[in-house]
Amino acid sequence: MSTATESRVRIQKEDFSVTDEIEHMKKVSANIGGIVVFLGTGRESSKGETITKLHFEHYPQMAEKKLEELRQKAIKDFGIIDMSIVHRVGEIDIGENIVLIVACGEHRQEAFKACEWAISELKRTTPIWKRETTSKGDVWVSPTP
Amino acid sequence: MIKVKYFASLKTMAGKEEDRFDLGRETTVLKLSEAIGKTSPAIGEMVREKKVMVSVNQDVVLPDAVIHDGDEVALLPPFSGGAI
Known part of the structure; x- marks a missing residue:
């Protein structure tokens, strides 16, 4: 399991600790009064099919660049203090962590909005991109709203 | 040479991660799609029908964008990261 580092956006194969990521962000500013966390995890079923495994693939460098742009825009547009984003790639089992977003604001309202x-x-x-392994084979997933 | 990277479903369709095309000093996304179509007709058509996004040097571009020798082009199927 990798620990939180100085980098605010990361794409990695290893699992992450939600607690470590939050604790790391709490140290960013003494003015943080509200932290909203979104944790995406591997779900067992999709469109009536049982999923046995997930696989995530990314475009290295461009994906990190997009996450950093997203973080900067969230800070600017919602007035939050900071945000961290971690997304895992590679094979992920059902129930495992996939993505974590930690939005830190002075107050809860902007943190909720920024995180969503x-x-x-x-x-x-x-x-x-996400590929699901089901009893019928592997399927690359189309976007969901 | 122009490097073309395939991701996700396109990588499966192409049967490879990347290709290289020599289309002179300057070309367009449309001309590149025709070159790709010679070996992978379905992928060339998807690019022309805008079913996939195209990036040049990691910036998403419009179909009429100019591509230069040495550029890295990526064909990007609709994204599906995150969860839920």
């Missing part, structure tokens, strides 16, 4: 916006925007703009 960030996960939607990540799915729309970041070159990461």
Whole structure:
């Protein structure tokens, strides 16, 4: 399991510690009064099919660049203090962590809004793809709203 | 040479991760799609029908974008990262 580092956006194969990531972000500023966390995890079923495994692929460098752009925009547009984003790639089992977004604000309102916006925007703009393994074979997933 | 990278479903369709094309000093996405179509007709058609996004040197571009010798082009199927 990798530990939180100075980098605010990361794409990695290893699992992450939600607690470590939050604790790391709490140290960014003494003015943080609200932290909203989104944790995406591997789900067992999709469209009636049982999923046995997930695989995530990304476009190295471009994906990290998009995540950093997203982070900067979240800070600017929602007035939050900071945000960290970690996304895993490679093979991921059901129930395992996939993606974590930690939005830190002075107050809860901007942190909630920024966090919800960030996960939607990540799915729309970041070159990461998901493949599901089911009893019928492997399927690359189409975007979900 | 122009390097073309395939991702996700396109990588499966192409049967490879990347290709290289010599299309002179300057070309367009449309001309590149025709070159790709010679070996992978379905992929060339998907590019022309805008079913996949195209990036040049990691910036998403429009179909009429100019591509230069030495550029890295990526064909990007609809993204599906995150969870839920």
